[in-house]
Amino acid sequence: MKTKLLDLPEEEYMLPGNRACAGCSLAIATRYILKALEGNAILVVPASCFTVLGGMYPVSSVRLPWMNVTFPSTAASASGVAAGLKALGKSNGPTATTVVAFAGDGGTVDIGLQALSGAAERNEDILYICYDNEAYMNTGTQRSSATPLGAKTATTPVLGKQQHPKDMVSIMEAHGVCYIATASPSYPADLYDKVAKARTKKGTRYIHVSAPCPPGWGFPTKDTVKVGRLSIECGAVVLLEIEDGVLRLTGKSKTLAEHGGLKPLQDFMAVQRRFSRVDAAVLADLQGWVDARWNGYVKRSAERAVPQS
Amino acid sequence: MGTRACKHTSGMASPSIGEAGKTGQWRTHRPVVDAQKCTPMKRNTPGCFQCWLFCPEAVIDRSIPIEIDLVYCKGCGICAEQCPSGAISMTPERDADEE
């Protein structure tokens, strides 16, 4: 059941006048993630842009209980919260509070990966959300292992990143978790529905949210939603769900798979200054990588076509 | 004046609007809505509300008329960019002050 835009709840859990940059996609995503949680969650947040959005002591910007934690420990700290709630008899039933680990790409694919892997292996009852702005944006745009090939960052300033990013979807699949999804704040209803669905499940659930970043990627603040849409239209980001091992594409990605029309990657890269040094060889590498991944997803989603719930 | 009146044992904060202050002061341009072009305002019927949908600051109400809280609006311009009717334009702050 896909929620229509005008049926999205109006109540806001993220308060205006917070410390996020103007035009921040994480802020858009946060609005819908928190709406889907309906105020009944505990957020576990490591060092990240989100920490800053959350406010500086003694004022908070979010109307949800929020525990700041050390950078590497998000999934472990969240595991502790879940264990504590279980021990106190507060983790079951329809009113049970969702434990939400909410980290950036650096805090997930790099320094946070061990804890996430451990939590997933134990099938901890946590909803882990990674917002991926594809670099350590909070500290000034240093590269992470989520940064795309060829991107200029503060630590790849001349040559651009030399490696493709880690495949978090595959990594989480390898852990056998019951629910994996990718999402984008450019498609808020899709993001909202995925968080709402994840909330109904038990065990480790993982949602990877693409988060275009105006200062970090090099585009004007007004283009945040547009750049996000382009990333999906070009296949750089693919909207999908994997539920108990069954993969399906969603939203715009599903439409593109069924009706064609994937745009060349160059269209997405042209609007971002971080790709300004990409030469033909790197572009070909990137396009090939995007194509291989896209074709894999399309093939897999076609193999087991399941009616979308 | 000391901080003993603060009863916190460790850092514990309550939510409030404007944690970063009046963030409207960040902007160089402010959004201005043209009621003649805005679809829900023209028709006096709920609809579109793409500006509300995509505002990163949650300062736009899903209401008729569209209301934007300029105390906190950071002037990112997403609402203007996303409006399908071109009903929102970003006006330089100094010009807006002169009006």
Next chain:
Amino acid sequence: MAVVENAVRPTAGTRIITGNEAMALGAKLCRVQVVAAYPITPQSQVTEKLSEFVEGGKLAAEYVTVESEHSALSVCIGASTVGARAFTATSANGLAYMCELIHWAAGARLPLVMGCVNRAMAAPWNVLNDQQDSMSQRDAGWIQIYARNNQEIIDTVIQAYKIAEQVYVPVMVCYDGYILSHTVMPVDVPPQKAVDAFLPSYTPHTILDPADPRNLNQVTLADPRMDAEGTLCHGYMELRYLLQEAIEQSADVIAAVDEEYGNTFGRRWGGVTWDYRAGDAEVILMAAGSLASEATVAVDALRAQGYKAGVVGVRVYRPFPQRALQEATRRAKLVVVFDKSLSYGYQGPICADLKAALCAVESAPVVHGCVAGLGGRDVKARELVDTVKESLRHLEEGKPIKEPIWVNCQI
């Protein structure tokens, strides 16, 4: 240990158990609700024993087999924040791996209790005993208590939760690897009902409740800042001041809890320090943990040879028991401190801290610092005796002695 005369001594029986089992039993008696478990020699049996209790239905706790020590303390922090009594134990490199969480737990004012089975730090690898691990974390803001035998371990774990949950400062219960962890001793096990009566349930000082949402341990500025209601709230420095204040005040709580424990269970451990034949001692041997226990054997030997020797044992190392040690050493002319660790580039931590505590005392005794027992090097009572005699000779002849004095270093 002082036996409290005429006290009722409720007991569940005497068992011959290792220090690790004593720690596990203590945690069980405290009805810990979340256990984070990661193995490291010589601690592993603590968490193994706890898993037996949990899987055998004897302890109703969530047992989280984490993938690292960093995650172990993170789990405890998460659990304690929502109001569950949490426990873990580690040693050496495991303690070092969770270092940032040790600082975090103190700053977050969480009443955790963690066992540190003292073991040497690598490099090179060494799984045997010394106290470098816990000593290297002494600045973080935890209360540190050093046990001298297995009875003290079980009693101290129970006391530790009571102390921690009163002052909201985490407590590290330290005991020597192998010497205590793997050595069996008779231990009088307190009965569950008596422990339940002694230890009230835990109330967290902050809340994580959707009905009243709060944000904990955010980025905090240098200066005090107004909250939305107009109250001037703490800056970072004020929050840290509160931690120091709580730890300083905990010395009285530690003594009071030990006193109450003595009245309840018939055993008292001295509060922050303890002494053996030190009342009229001219030379005092000072150490923490099992080494201080060994020093009592040395003192008996010295006394038999006509030396007026005594032991002052450091039970609580943080908060550093300045006043108690100033008082206990007042009448001596020499204190020989045996540290099982070293602040490289200077001296052993107990020695350096004692010297600082005595610098303002008129006619304070001379202090000689020794390093002993690193990496499991056995320390025999006769070596303590010989070291003390050598120190005394230097003092009497007015000859300076090079510190630290390395006991039985074979270089």
